[in-house]
Amino acid sequence: MNDDLILRQTDRGIATVTFNRPDALNALTIEMLTRAGDVLETLSADQSVSVVVLTGAGRAFSAGVDLKALQAAGQDVSEGNVGDALNEAARRVQHLLETMPQATIAKVNGFCFTGAVEIMLACDIIIAAEExxxxxxxxxxxxxxxxxxxxxxxxxxxxxxxxxxxxxxRTIDGRQAAEYGLVLEAVPLGALDEHVADLAAAIAANSSGSIAAYKDLYARSENAGLDAGLSYEAETTYAISDVKQRIGDMLARLKG
Known part of the structure; x- marks a missing residue:
């Protein structure tokens, strides 16, 4: 497994986990999500880490599922489903982001589409660049x-x-995302790193045990009924007749 797909850096109790396929706009693959899950699982057991920041290298947080990899794997998408292996890897990452005792912050620096939005939404706090x-x-x-x-x-x-x-x-920018409540705040890209660093430091200065308790209690409050909804979404199947053509059209545009 390619360790370079996910970068990890820890400084003063704050761990930064970075999707690292910048040439592919950090498009999500099974290998990449599996590695991310491994890193998050290790961090979840690290009592010296109080905050985990998730971000992307280059111009994107992540462009979403790598359609080229999906096609190359021969995945049957006739029901509009990206497949069990990718689903399981992604859901493991989300579960860890939501349940690890550390506060998790998504630092959205650029493009964030579809599956990447779903990953982002599993974080406790989301800060985005206006761009x-x-x-x-x-x-x-x-x-x-x-x-x-x-x-x-x-x-x-x-x-x-x-x-x-x-x-x-449709596509919206960071300002609109903040207006809608999709993200907590949007700041100019040049100020994003410092803004998130200050936020993470303010959290890390507090009791890690208290933060873990808050995280569990807020999740219990917010997620009443969520498990049933997630199960229904995961288990219900649909026939989507044009998915292969649409993915083919999208891949053709990407090549063009």
Whole structure:
């Protein structure tokens, strides 16, 4: 497994975990998500770490699922599903982000689409660059969400806004994301690193035991009914007749 796919740096109780496929806009693969899960699992047991910051190298947090890798693997997408292996790797990352005792911050520096939005939503706090771009493009390529979009997104932006964003597959910037409640704050890209560093330091200065308790209690409050919704999203199947054509069209545009 390529360790360089995920970078890890720890400084004064703050760990930064970085998706590191900048040439592919950090598009998500099974290997990449598996490695991310391994790193997060190790950090979750590290009592010297109080805060985990998740971000991406280069111009993107992540462009979402790597469609080229999906096609190369011969994944059957006739039901709009990216497949068990990718689903399990992604859900493990989300579960760790939501349940590890450390506070988790998504630092969204650039493009953040579809599966990457679902990963981002599993973090406790999201800070974005004003220049960042967000979108739920499942419908544009004929896929359906399997990593919790339909459960977590409405909890952030409200049901009608979630429907509108998903149905239109439109792109919004960091300012709009903050306005809608998708992210906590949006700051200029040049100020993002310092802003998140200050936030992480303010959290790390407090009791790690208290933060862990807060995290569990807030999750219990917010997630009443979430488990049932996640199970329904994961287990329900759909016939989406144009998914192969739409993915093919998207890959052709990427080549062009």
């Amino acid at each position: 960042a771009k967000f979108g739920d493009t499942h419908a544009k390529i004929g896929l359906r969400p399997t990593w919790g979009m339909t459960q977590r997104l409405p909890r952030r932006v409200g049901m009608m806004r979630a429907r509108e964003l998903s149905f239109t597959a």
